[in-house]
Amino acid sequence: MARMREVARRVFAVEYNRSQHEDRGMEENAPNYIITPLGAIVNRLYFVGVMMNKSNTGSEDSPQYRVEVRDPTGTFYLYAGQYQPQALNTIANLEPPALVGVVGKVRTFVKEDGTFYASVKPEVIFPAELPLRDRWIVETARFTIERLKAVKDAMGQDPPSVDSLVEKGHPNRAASAGVNAVGLYGNLDLAPFSEGVKTALELVLEGRGKDNGHETEEHPPSIPLENEGTGTSPDVKERVLKIINEASGEKGALYRDIITSCEKSGIDKIQLEETIQELLDEGQIYEPTIGIIKPI
Amino acid sequence: MNQEQIAPVIREIKEALPEKKEEELKTELDRYLRYGIDPQEAKKAIIRKFGGTPASFASMGEKKLGELKGGEMNVDLTVRCLSSREREQKTQNGDRILITGLIADDTMIRRFVSWEGQMLDKGTTYLIRGASAKTFRGEVEINLGPYTKVEEAPEGTLSRLDISKLPRFGNLQELKLKDVRPGMGNIQVTAKVMDLEKRTIETDKGKKSIFDGMLADDTKRVRFTSWSEFGYDIGDVLTIRGAYVKDWRGIPQINFDERAEIKKEEEIDFDIMKTPHLFAEDLVNAGATDIEITGTIIEIRDGSGLIFRCPECNRSLLNGNCALHGQQSGVADLRTKVVMDDGTGSLFAVLNTEITENVLGRKVSECVERYQDDDQRIVQELSQILLGRDYVMRGNVIRDDFGPTVLPAQMTKHSSDDMEEARSLLDEMEVI
Numbered sequence: 001m002a003r004m005r006e007v008a009r010r011v012f013a014v015e016y017n018r019s020q021h022e023d024r025g026m027e028e029n030a031p032n033y034i035i036t037p038l039g040a041i042v043n044r045l046y047f048v049g050v051m052m053n054k055s056n057t058g059s060e061d062s063p064q065y066r067v068e069v070r071d072p073t074g075t076f077y078l079y080a081g082q083y084q085p086q087a088l089n090t091i092a093n094l095e096p097p098a099l100v101g102v103v104g105k106v107r108t109f110v111k112e113d114g115t116f117y118a119s120v121k122p123e124v125i126f127p128a129e130l131p132l133r134d135r136w137i138v139e140t141a142r143f144t145i146e147r148l149k150a151v152k153d154a155m156g157q158d159p160p161s162v163d164s165l166v167e168k169g170h171p172n173r174a175a176s177a178g179v180n181a182v183g184l185y186g187n188l189d190l191a192p193f194s195e196g197v198k199t200a201l202e203l204v205l206e207g208r209g210k211d212n213g214h215e216t217e218e219h220p221p222s223i224p225l226e227n228e229g230t231g232t233s234p235d236v237k238e239r240v241l242k243i244i245n246e247a248s249g250e251k252g253a254l255y256r257d258i259i260t261s262c263e264k265s266g267i268d269k270i271q272l273e274e275t276i277q278e279l280l281d282e283g284q285i286y287e288p289t290i291g292i293i294k295p296i
Numbered sequence: 297m298n299q300e301q302i303a304p305v306i307r308e309i310k311e312a313l314p315e316k317k318e319e320e321l322k323t324e325l326d327r328y329l330r331y332g333i334d335p336q337e338a339k340k341a342i343i344r345k346f347g348g349t350p351a352s353f354a355s356m357g358e359k360k361l362g363e364l365k366g367g368e369m370n371v372d373l374t375v376r377c378l379s380s381r382e383r384e385q386k387t388q389n390g391d392r393i394l395i396t397g398l399i400a401d402d403t404m405i406r407r408f409v410s411w412e413g414q415m416l417d418k419g420t421t422y423l424i425r426g427a428s429a430k431t432f433r434g435e436v437e438i439n440l441g442p443y444t445k446v447e448e449a450p451e452g453t454l455s456r457l458d459i460s461k462l463p464r465f466g467n468l469q470e471l472k473l474k475d476v477r478p479g480m481g482n483i484q485v486t487a488k489v490m491d492l493e494k495r496t497i498e499t500d501k502g503k504k505s506i507f508d509g510m511l512a513d514d515t516k517r518v519r520f521t522s523w524s525e526f527g528y529d530i531g532d533v534l535t536i537r538g539a540y541v542k543d544w545r546g547i548p549q550i551n552f553d554e555r556a557e558i559k560k561e562e563e564i565d566f567d568i569m570k571t572p573h574l575f576a577e578d579l580v581n582a583g584a585t586d587i588e589i590t591g592t593i594i595e596i597r598d599g600s601g602l603i604f605r606c607p608e609c610n611r612s613l614l615n616g617n618c619a620l621h622g623q624q625s626g627v628a629d630l631r632t633k634v635v636m637d638d639g640t641g642s643l644f645a646v647l648n649t650e651i652t653e654n655v656l657g658r659k660v661s662e663c664v665e666r667y668q669d670d671d672q673r674i675v676q677e678l679s680q681i682l683l684g685r686d687y688v689m690r691g692n693v694i695r696d697d698f699g700p701t702v703l704p705a706q707m708t709k710h711s712s713d714d715m716e717e718a719r720s721l722l723d724e725m726e727v728i
Contacts, residue, residue, distance in 0.1 A: 004580060007576070008639070008642060048684065101684040128684050131714070137718070138714050142721060198722065205719065205722075
């Protein structure tokens with residue numbers, strides 16, 4: 001029997017990007033899994049978000065795209081090369097900003113110092129519409145809440161056990177996620193994830209995707225980016241920029257160090273991610289490699 | 297260590313190595329003990345060194361299958377083989393052939409695994425010497441290894457063995473229908489008889505009546521066959537104890553005979569007017585008949601769109617060629633192969649002619665005119681309509697070497713009120 005097709009997990013960017021653990025398996029050709037802070041075991045994922053920009057890091061003949069896709073909680077980083085022809089083709093033909101659906105495989109990069117970065121190797125990309133985005137947010141929120149609840153209960157158990165979580169009414173998949181999460185991440189602060197779920201669901205409540213699309217088959221070539229997260233005050237922006245400047249060495253500053261310094265000065269992670277995104281868009285800073293920020 | 301403690305150890309070594317002098321053994325033991333080796337370990341080492349068999353490896357003698365608890369190292373058995381088959385197993389040193397099956401004596405039925413290629417034939421009675429018993433997934437299993445000797449038993453051995461009097465193989469598992477998997481040996485289910493049909497079959501003992509039908513509980517529907525008289529009717533809720541599960545295209549089918557205990561339940565009933573709605577994770581390990589599943593179409597696979605079929609065998613043609621009948625002018629048809637994924641599991645699905653026609657809003661004949669010169673365009677059109685959309689599929693799920701595949705008889709768009717769902721999820725967030 002061939003290896004079973006891997007499920008496409010639904011996770012928000014905030015959860016995916018904070019992953020610090022992977023399981024590469026012992027067998028030859030064993031699939032690679034990321035274990036997220038909420039214990040989801042991810043080999044493939046599906047999300048709908050806004051393609052913010054694309055850059056061809058390859059040549060014209062053999063293109064290699066680096067693409068950022070934002071969901072309401074953060075950014076997915078995509079790398080598409082010649083082995084992902086469908087994705088490559090779609091990216092080449094889309095002008096950012098554009099709302100897209102992405103099916104992709106996990107891709108990890110571990111720096112020498114052990115810093116862990118999770119990005120995505122897209123398999124299929126297609127133009128999407130707001131109703132699809134709303135549908136994805138609702139489904140992803142449902143799975144994330146399921147995990148959040150299980151992790152919370154697992155934190156109160158010593159040692160946490162799948163059986164007793166199932167007995168408490170958690171679905172099997174969430175119960176194992178809870179046990180994984182506590183085993184690998186310990187007593188993690190869950191606030192960023194619950195904040196992320198709330199931000200995403202509130203976006204659905206704005207009703208932009210309503211009465212539009214589930215019945216239409218027309219795909220506009222691209223959807224303008226909605227104004228999410230433009231609430232960053234100039235003051236926060238300045239403080240973040242200052243922190244980045246201070247933390248920067250010759251090669252730039254580690255994203256994790258920036259997070260730590262910002263938390264000390266009372267800027268939360270979501271706020272920080274939004275600010276960094278704006279600074280990137282404004283060209284005040286750039287990201288030479290994933291996880292490194294450098295002022296211009 | 298004093299003489300009193302050493303004496304019994306020496307005695308045991310002497311039993312295993314009767315030709316050795318006691319003095320010699322004592323000197324030998326001393327050499328080990330001087331290094332602080334545990335006397336029991338030293339004993340085993342000495343016996344092995346002089347070519348004996350340590351007591352723990354010595355035969356435990358003739359045992360009944362029912363006495364074995366798992367962990368016995370060297371037992372002799374007299375058993376009849378009930379079934380056996382070859383199985384390939386991947387190991388670090390390449391593939392190896394294992395033989396597995398069921399054996400029985402007058403106490404019980406157990407599974408055996410033969411690691412060195414000793415074949416047991418169905419219906420033959422054997423004397424097995426030097427087998428071991430291990431516990432695997434909660435079941436005691438008999439292992440035949442390199443030191444196991446297998447020979448046919450003399451005529452008449454176990455002649456009174458009546459398999460139908462023995463309990464079914466395996467520990468009884470009480471299950472919901474959605475958790476029933478092909479290959480399970482001894483299950484208990486409580487379910488309602490949805491339909492029932494009597495059939496007559498020819499056996500070597502003459503004509504026999506068997507009963508086919510459908511069982512349903514609140515999780516799933518599963519077909520069943522009763523190989524013995526079945527005194528129940530449609531609408532009865534039954535607890536069936538001691539059934540086994542066969543595999544039909546990856547779809548589990550419950551089977552039972554006179555060995556099963558059946559009890560009619562008066563207090564239990566199931567509301568099973570509607571088609572069971574399942575998650576993909578419930579279907580990844582076992583197929584199903586007539587179920588509903590909701591998921592997102594996340595991929596359109598090769599082989600979708602306009603295809604041409606062989607007029608003789610209905611296979612799809614590759615470049616105008618049938619694998620069996622050679623060059624053919626094919627019959628046009630439409631189908632769509634997709635991946636549907638609900639976040640819990642991933643399933644292939646093949647949308648038939650009618651569903652594909654409905655999706656495109658065009659009949660096969662129109663598609664032939666429109667797309668014959670450019671068959672990629674039809675796939676693009678299908679992708680635009682289907683990708684990322686949620687659908688409810690109703691039909692059977694088969695399972696083969698390529699994994700589980702939904703064959704929907706019907707497919708409808710999933711309608712949802714996302715704002716309402718978002719609102720109730722936000723409420724849920726307030727209390728965690």
